[in-house]
Amino acid sequence: MSESPEEAAETTGEWTDVARQAANEFDAGTDEEGSELLRELLVFGLDDGLYAIAVERVREIVRYRELTAVPRSPDWMLGVIALRGEVVEVVDLRSRLGLATGETDRSSRIIVLHGDAERVTGILVDSVSVVHRASEQNMMPAQGIELSAVVETCRWGDEFISVIDPDMALGFQNV
Amino acid sequence: MAAKRSSRKGKKTARQPAKAKKKTQDHHEFVSEAEEILERMLEDLSDLQEQRHASTEVDPDLVNRIFRSAHSLKGLAGMFGLDAIGELAHHLEDILDGLRLGRISMASPAIALLDDGVSLLATMMTRLERGNALDDDDAEAARAFIAQIAEAVQEPVAPTDDVLDGLEIDSSLRRALTEYEEHRLRENLSRGRHIVLVDSIFDITAFEEGLSDLSAAVREIGEVISTLPSPGDAPESQIRFSLLAATEIDPDRLGERLDHPNTNVECVHHATGGASEVPATADTNAEAEPTAAAASQSEPTAEAAEGNPAEPASPSQVESPDIESLRSISETVRVDIRKLDELMNLVGELVIQRNAIASVANRLSGDAQTVRIGAELNKAHKTLDRKLKELQSGVLDVRMVPLRQIFEKLSRVVRRLRRELDKDVELEFKGADTELDKLIVEQLVDPLVHLVRNSLDHALESAEDRRAAGKAPIGKIRISAFQRGNHVVIEVEDDGRGMDVEAIRAKGVARGLIGENENLSRGDILNLVFEAGLSTCKEVSSTSGRGVGMDVVRSNLSEMGGIVDLDSASGRGTTVTITLPITLAIIQALIVRIGEERFAIPLNSVLETMAILPEQIGHSEGREILNLRGEPLLLRRLSDEFDIEGSSRDERQFVVVLGMGEQRLGLIVDRFEGQQDTVIKPIKGPIQAIRGISGATELGDRTAILVIDVSAIVADALRRREAA
Numbered sequence: 022m023s024e025s026p027e028e029a030a031e032t033t034g035e036w037t038d039v040a041r042q043a044a045n046e047f048d049a050g051t052d053e054e055g056s057e058l059l060r061e062l063l064v065f066g067l068d069d070g071l072y073a074i075a076v077e078r079v080r081e082i083v084r085y086r087e088l089t090a091v092p093r094s095p096d097w098m099l100g101v102i103a104l105r106g107e108v109v110e111v112v113d114l115r116s117r118l119g120l121a122t123g124e125t126d127r128s129s130r131i132i133v134l135h136g137d138a139e140r141v142t143g144i145l146v147d148s149v150s151v152v153h154r155a156s157e158q159n160m161m162p163a164q165g166i167e168l169s170a171v172v173e174t175c176r177w178g179d180e181f182i183s184v185i186d187p188d189m190a191l192g193f194q195n196v
Numbered sequence: 197m198a199a200k201r202s203s204r205k206g207k208k209t210a211r212q213p214a215k216a217k218k219k220t221q222d223h224h225e226f227v228s229e230a231e232e233i234l235e236r237m238l239e240d241l242s243d244l245q246e247q248r249h250a251s252t253e254v255d256p257d258l259v260n261r262i263f264r265s266a267h268s269l270k271g272l273a274g275m276f277g278l279d280a281i282g283e284l285a286h287h288l289e290d291i292l293d294g295l296r297l298g299r300i301s302m303a304s305p306a307i308a309l310l311d312d313g314v315s316l317l318a319t320m321m322t323r324l325e326r327g328n329a330l331d332d333d334d335a336e337a338a339r340a341f342i343a344q345i346a347e348a349v350q351e352p353v354a355p356t357d358d359v360l361d362g363l364e365i366d367s368s369l370r371r372a373l374t375e376y377e378e379h380r381l382r383e384n385l386s387r388g389r390h391i392v393l394v395d396s397i398f399d400i401t402a403f404e405e406g407l408s409d410l411s412a413a414v415r416e417i418g419e420v421i422s423t424l425p426s427p428g429d430a431p432e433s434q435i436r437f438s439l440l441a442a443t444e445i446d447p448d449r450l451g452e453r454l455d456h457p458n459t460n461v462e463c464v465h466h467a468t469g470g471a472s473e474v475p476a477t478a479d480t481n482a483e484a485e486p487t488a489a490a491a492s493q494s495e496p497t498a499e500a501a502e503g504n505p506a507e508p509a510s511p512s513q514v515e516s517p518d519i520e521s522l523r524s525i526s527e528t529v530r531v532d533i534r535k536l537d538e539l540m541n542l543v544g545e546l547v548i549q550r551n552a553i554a555s556v557a558n559r560l561s562g563d564a565q566t567v568r569i570g571a572e573l574n575k576a577h578k579t580l581d582r583k584l585k586e587l588q589s590g591v592l593d594v595r596m597v598p599l600r601q602i603f604e605k606l607s608r609v610v611r612r613l614r615r616e617l618d619k620d621v622e623l624e625f626k627g628a629d630t631e632l633d634k635l636i637v638e639q640l641v642d643p644l645v646h647l648v649r650n651s652l653d654h655a656l657e658s659a660e661d662r663r664a665a666g667k668a669p670i671g672k673i674r675i676s677a678f679q680r681g682n683h684v685v686i687e688v689e690d691d692g693r694g695m696d697v698e699a700i701r702a703k704g705v706a707r708g709l710i711g712e713n714e715n716l717s718r719g720d721i722l723n724l725v726f727e728a729g730l731s732t733c734k735e736v737s738s739t740s741g742r743g744v745g746m747d748v749v750r751s752n753l754s755e756m757g758g759i760v761d762l763d764s765a766s767g768r769g770t771t772v773t774i775t776l777p778i779t780l781a782i783i784q785a786l787i788v789r790i791g792e793e794r795f796a797i798p799l800n801s802v803l804e805t806m807a808i809l810p811e812q813i814g815h816s817e818g819r820e821i822l823n824l825r826g827e828p829l830l831l832r833r834l835s836d837e838f839d840i841e842g843s844s845r846d847e848r849q850f851v852v853v854l855g856m857g858e859q860r861l862g863l864i865v866d867r868f869e870g871q872q873d874t875v876i877k878p879i880k881g882p883i884q885a886i887r888g889i890s891g892a893t894e895l896g897d898r899t900a901i902l903v904i905d906v907s908a909i910v911a912d913a914l915r916r917r918e919a920a
Contacts, residue, residue, distance in 0.1 A: 086898075093838065101883065
């Protein structure tokens with residue numbers, strides 16, 4: 022049932038192209054007309070903090086629903102949900118970020134992210150607020166070293182948003 | 197502004213993969229068409245090899261057909277710009293052309309290359325099918341192979357021109373023969389057949405019909421080598437044709453057989469007479485002139501033949517049987533397996549929805565106020581259920597393919613190995629019509645090839661050794677397939693040296709797979725060969741031991757929900773039995789509960805279920821066992837396995853008896869929650885790697901439920917026993 026390595030490589034290759042192209046556009050900082058490019062970030066909350074993930078990586082946002090626990094899996098793997106016939110793994114972002122365990126309530130959401138290949142992974146967050154268009158001027162490298170998944174900080178009025186690298190947060194490389 | 201910009205950005209990023217997709221799409225188109233051609237080639241090639249092997253005369257039509265297939269493939273590849281495939285097909289075409297023209301003899305080693313070439317083509321197509329482009333490696337492989345062809349084809353052609361000189365045919369007629377026709381003439385002469393010239397005059401308005409009737413009649417008594425128009429002395433509005441034919445029937449008696457008006461049969465070569473000195477002429481029609489005369493006096497024959505040499509022949513070649521077969525092809529539809537997968541998924545979703553309806557119906561029936569609606573809904577559900585089952589089996593049926601195609605692949609592999617190992621083997625297939633899900637068939641190829649290789653390379657002895665052991669000098673591998681309930685059983689059987697149980701036990705002990713004094717049955721020991729790291733072959737050859745061991749065979753099969761068993765008698769042979777579910781798409785599962793969690797167990801590995809009392813559980817070496825009809829059954833608690841808090845152990849216990857091949861395990865669960873049709877979804881992610889879980893499925897209540905990997909659970913439990 023598992024797909025062949027070539028197949029996986031092929032899809033990843035395609036996907037990487039898209040990502041690279043997007044990245045190049047961001048690097049350029051401006052589009053063809055010379056106006057400033059904005060980055061689109063999906064802003065969500067965990068405890069009192071504001072976090073964000075690049076919109077390009079988000080496939081959909083669903084309400085929290087009961088998870089099916091998976092035995093023999095690491096602690097940060099909360100379980101799986103069935104989503105229109107698809108089975109999606111849900112990762113505990115809190116534990117990946119080193120935050121204390123939280124509760125789920127009516128505002129809890131699962132953000133379903135595109136991973137590599139055809140893989141999708143959900144992350145559990147306390148709430149989802151808005152899509153914020155951030156200008157490059159407001160972006161700065163992350164300060165703290167302990168939260169390694171936080172790669173950048175974005176100034177938003179008086180507040181700061183921690184921008185998360187989904188690959189690092191989901192531990193795609195080190196499972 | 198921002199919106200506009202972002203939309204443009206979206207377009208930009210989307211373009212790249214879309215283009216890539218277009219290309220793969222093209223390749224799919226190519227592959228689906230080319231596959232059909234390739235399959236036909238394979239079939240024909242295997243017939244050709246058989247005819248050669250049986251050293252009977254090879255049917256010229258067969259060679260022509262393969263030649264045409266290679267030609268179509270070349271054209272198709274050219275259309276899609278697939279140069280490597282086109283080149284390869286072109287060179288195969290060369291070999292085949294050489295064969296049909298007699299430039300290459302049927303004994304040539306070049307013929308063996310046809311098989312390899314077709315395999316190479318198949319490999320390239322598989323790559324395309326997976327959405328990959330052909331790369332330099334493919335081009336290199338094609339080039340290397342073409343070089344091989346060039347080498348093999350360079351063989352001197354025996355000069356055989358003189359044979360034709362002894363024929364009583366006019367030189368202009370002979371000049372009009374194409375190279376192929378000349379070859380066929382020689383071939384028939386060498387087979388000792390009579391050569392006749394059938395001459396006939398037709399009305400110009402109806403000659404096509406008359407000619408094709410006559411051709412068909414001649415074909416019944418032999419082979420039409422050439423059809424030539426002889427415009428010589430035909431009266432106005434009439435046309436004369438000469439058919440050069442070969443036959444085994446005495447030319448003197450041909451007149452009676454070819455009872456056509458205005459037809460004259462002249463023998464140009466009488467085989468039994470030894471030479472052409474006795475040309476026997478049988479006139480069926482007095483008014484017709486002898487053809488030789490007609491041919492000689494009509495000087496323009498050659499010219500006319502040059503003008504349209506093959507045309508008159510071609511319409512008669514495409515005669516009714518071909519037309520019929522064309523029709524039958526158009527009645528089948530080639531469908532991309534992915535479309536069927538989608539359809540199957542839809543049916544799966546419907547099955548899930550049906551389950552949801554059932555649970556609503558039951559809830560309604562349980563309430564006094566809604567009991568009537570509940571009953572009605574239940575009735576509707578029953579009808580839906582029945583129709584759904586029909587739909588399901590209809591879709592499943594479409595996915596079914598006969599095992600024949602695998603068998604053909606296997607016989608090619610064996611032919612190649614026979615050459616490489618210089619070891620003859622008799623290969624026998626049974627049950628080629630047995631059908632299995634296309635996906636399973638695809639995944640079955642590698643394990644089967646491995647097993648057959650193993651048999652040929654290791655199990656079958658050399659001819660001398662076999663004689664010494666009192667066996668037939670040529671070893672035999674038999675592959676038989678048959679259906680048993682919802683499973684298909686495939687047996688790979690050889691009459692080779694068999695396996696030495698003691699040697700395997702010793703190796704198992706040495707590798708730490710079993711304890712030194714462990715009491716194991718013969719079957720248990722034999723099945724150790726499926727463990728990683730237990731290879732019984734002394735040396736690794738290029739044929740076997742390419743990094744794929746029996747353990748991989750087992751894990752490949754268990755991925756498909758299949759099981760494998762082995763039985764062997766030292767000196768007499770080995771039988772490997774593979775049992776596979778007919779389809780993977782929808783499986784019946786037993787839903788069990790431990791604490792709060794539910795799991796699905798594929799029903800095809802459940803032998804029975806039972807409820808037992810705690811006092812029935814015995815203990816042996818610190819393990820729980822149950823006396824099951826006199827046999828000890830090792831027990832394992834799913835709650836321990838998955839570290840989940842289960843219910844009390846002092847109450848009644850529920851046991852699922854699991855069977856994987858010969859191995860048995862009793863799995864203790866808290867409760868049974870019934871059976872359900874489920875569609876197993878693989879999980880793409882880290883969970884995939886978790887041992888004991890093979891995937892997940894969705895139940896009617898929209899929750900995900902994990903599917904237990906029975907083979908892993910059973911293997912682990914038994915290994916733990918062995919380690920203890």
